[in-house]
Amino acid sequence: MLRSFPRAAPSSSSIRGPSIRTALRNPRTTLPLCAADARHQQTRSVAAHAISNPTLSQIEKRWEGMPPQEQADLWMALRDRMKNDWHELTLQERKAGTTYIKEKLDSKQHFYTCASRHTTVLTKPKNAAYWIAFGPHGPRALPPPGENWYVFRMTMYGIGVSLLLFVAIRSQARPAPKTMNAQYQEMTNEYLKKQKTEPITGISSEGYVGKGMVQSKPRKGGVPSDDDDE
Amino acid sequence: MYSSPVLHCDAPRPWGIYFQDSATPQMEGIVELHDNILFYLVIILFGVGWLLISIVKNYTNTESPISHKYLSHGTLIELIWTITPALILILIAFPSFKLLYLMDEVSDPAMAVLAEGHQWYWSYQYPDFLNSDDEFIEFDSYLVPESDLEDGALRMLEVDNRLIIPELTHVRFIVTAADVIHSFACPALGIKCDAYPGRLNQVSVMINREGTFYGNQCLREICGILHSSMPIVIESVSIEKFVFWLQKQ
Numbered sequence: 001m002l003r004s005f006p007r008a009a010p011s012s013s014s015i016r017g018p019s020i021r022t023a024l025r026n027p028r029t030t031l032p033l034c035a036a037d038a039r040h041q042q043t044r045s046v047a048a049h050a051i052s053n054p055t056l057s058q059i060e061k062r063w064e065g066m067p068p069q070e071q072a073d074l075w076m077a078l079r080d081r082m083k084n085d086w087h088e089l090t091l092q093e094r095k096a097g098t099t100y101i102k103e104k105l106d107s108k109q110h111f112y113t114c115a116s117r118h119t120t121v122l123t124k125p126k127n128a129a130y131w132i133a134f135g136p137h138g139p140r141a142l143p144p145p146g147e148n149w150y151v152f153r154m155t156m157y158g159i160g161v162s163l164l165l166f167v168a169i170r171s172q173a174r175p176a177p178k179t180m181n182a183q184y185q186e187m188t189n190e191y192l193k194k195q196k197t198e199p200i201t202g203i204s205s206e207g208y209v210g211k212g213m214v215q216s217k218p219r220k221g222g223v224p225s226d227d228d229d230e
Numbered sequence: 231m232y233s234s235p236v237l238h239c240d241a242p243r244p245w246g247i248y249f250q251d252s253a254t255p256q257m258e259g260i261v262e263l264h265d266n267i268l269f270y271l272v273i274i275l276f277g278v279g280w281l282l283i284s285i286v287k288n289y290t291n292t293e294s295p296i297s298h299k300y301l302s303h304g305t306l307i308e309l310i311w312t313i314t315p316a317l318i319l320i321l322i323a324f325p326s327f328k329l330l331y332l333m334d335e336v337s338d339p340a341m342a343v344l345a346e347g348h349q350w351y352w353s354y355q356y357p358d359f360l361n362s363d364d365e366f367i368e369f370d371s372y373l374v375p376e377s378d379l380e381d382g383a384l385r386m387l388e389v390d391n392r393l394i395i396p397e398l399t400h401v402r403f404i405v406t407a408a409d410v411i412h413s414f415a416c417p418a419l420g421i422k423c424d425a426y427p428g429r430l431n432q433v434s435v436m437i438n439r440e441g442t443f444y445g446n447q448c449l450r451e452i453c454g455i456l457h458s459s460m461p462i463v464i465e466s467v468s469i470e471k472f473v474f475w476l477q478k479q
Contacts, residue, residue, distance in 0.1 A: 177376055179385040191382030195442045200251040202243075215244035 050090045051077055060131045075132055181219030188213040242387065242444060250418040253443060253466065254435050256333045257420030263329050267322050274318070333420070336434040339402035343395065344368075347405075347412025347425040347447075350456040354393050361479045373459045387444045392463045396472035397437050405431045410453045416445035416464055424451065437466040 055074070063071065081089060136142045178184060189203060189212035196204050203212045242250075252258045288294065344355040348370075355368035374388040395401050405414045407425035414433075415422035418441075423433045437443075445462035447453070453460075467475070 177385055179376070179379070184382070187382035188384065189382075191380075191384075196440065197442055198251055199439065199441065202251060213244060 050088075051081060053090065060135055060137075063132065063135070063137050071132075078132065176216075180216045182214055182216055183219060185212070185214040185216060242384070252420065253418045253437050253439055253441060254420050255438070256329075256435070257418060259329045259332065260420050263325055266325065270318055270322060333433075336402055336432055337400060339400045339434055341395075341399065342402045342404055343393065344404045344406070345393075345414050345425070347407040347409075347414065347453070347460070349409050349454045350460040352389075352393075352412075352414075352460060352462060354391075356476075359476055359479075367476070367479045371463070373461055384444065386458065387446060387461045387463070389461055389463045392442070392465045394465050394467060394472060394475050395437065396469045397440050397466045399469070400434060400436050402432055402434045405433065411451055412453050412460070413447040413450035414445075414462065415447055415450050416443050416462055418443040419445075419464065422450060437464075440466050440468060442466075 051074075059074075066074075131137075134140075179188070192198065192213065193204050198204050202208065203210070249257070249261050249264070252261055341356070341358045344357060346353045346355070351373070352371045353368065354371060355366050357366055359367050361367050369391045371389045371391045371393065373386065374383065374390055376385055379385060379388060403414065403421070403423065405423045405425045406429060407427045409427060411427075412425040413422060414425055419435050419437065421433045421435060423431050425431065443464045443466070445464070447457065447460060447462065451457070
């Protein structure tokens with residue numbers, strides 16, 4: 001939960017004690033240290049009181065409309081609450097998860113709450129605390145309905161405009177050179193054979209059956225002479 | 231794959247995707263090196279492709295809902311994917327350097343040709359031979375425009391004066407430029423040498439068959455607006471024909 005909150009949010013309390021810093025640096029030691037940290041934080045008076053249920057209920061509907069300061073305060077309060085003994089969290093605070101995890105780890109609630117620091121749960125959230133940490137708001141907000149279709153439509157529109165532009169420019173280009181017809185390219189084959197080009201595997205080799213340089217369609221009327229160009 | 235007519239290309243061919251037929255030992259070396267490297271590339275392509283497809287298929291939202299955000303270290307797998315590419319690179323590098331230094335060697339040339347690039351034509355000089363006026367044999371080589379092409383000639387590749395050199399002879403090309411940077415290149419001979427004003431570069435060839443070999447610097451060095459209009463045509467002839475050609479100069 002700590003890492004998922006926007007970095008711009010003001011901090012109400014800094015991370016205290018080497019145990020938490022070590023835990024954040026080394027995820028392998030996080031699980032046992034979470035319990036130790038919770039015991040350590042029991043002595044703190046800050047956030048000793050549970051957050052009221054009305055504050056957390058239906059938070060997913062009110063979150064986007066809350067002022068940033070209020071969002072930050074609520075998140076900090078939840079974070080501080082999680083530093084205490086998690087058995088003292090209210091149901092609203094403790095569940096903090098999804099149906100998937102709840103089914104899997106119902107008997108290991110403590111583990112799950114700790115583990116939520118270093119796992120990403122990809123199922124749909126149903127709870128306020130989880131929703132604040134991992135819910136679809138801010139940068140994780142779902143795209144507005146119809147956005148995919150809008151992107152596809154605009155992309156097709158851009159491609160269509162590009163094609164029209166290409167055709168318009170291409171229509172102004174010079175005609176194809178006189179070499180770009182099958183008759184000339186057949187003469188090119190003879191020309192290359194005469195000068196023994198490609199004698200190993202290509203057009204001048206024994207038993208060659210390829211098309212050689214022929215790649216264009218035949219031109220009506222044969223190859224134009226230079227007089228035609230003038 | 232090699233039975234496809236598309237791949238049987240020597241001179242430039244429509245849609246050609248493979249090398250032209252080699253006419254020098256260094257070009258044969260280049261083709262062989264390319265084929266060997268492609269062997270490793272195919273293995274890498276399929277290996278990496280299989281990894282990518284497996285990850286995309288198996289680690290989806292439904293297949294693997296929990297992903298370990300901080301699982302970022304595995305000594306064994308990191309050793310494998312570091313040492314294996316290093317070994318492959320060594321296997322590629324050794325024959326590559328061997329060929330590179332073999333091609334770099336100019337071994338006792340029998341004659342030299344000076345190729346000088348201009349905007350936009352080449353001029354050639356034979357400093358080992360004099361003409362009837364006791365001057366070096368030299369000439370310019372310009373592109374033949376489309377309107378002057380004889381029937382069947384290659385557009386944008388034909389020149390008015392071809393460079394004539396004898397077959398089975400060590401020839402040293404001395405390459406330079408008069409104005410901007412050009413590039414003297416001929417794929418069938420396996421040579422490509424940049425031409426700098428005020429500097430002499432050299433490459434050597436020993437053409438092992440008679441033939442006509444086309445090159446164009448337009449893909450190698452952009453030397454101005456007509457950089458595609460200064461092709462190189464090298465004609466390899468027998469010693470007797472070469473001597474006869476010299477006598478006519």
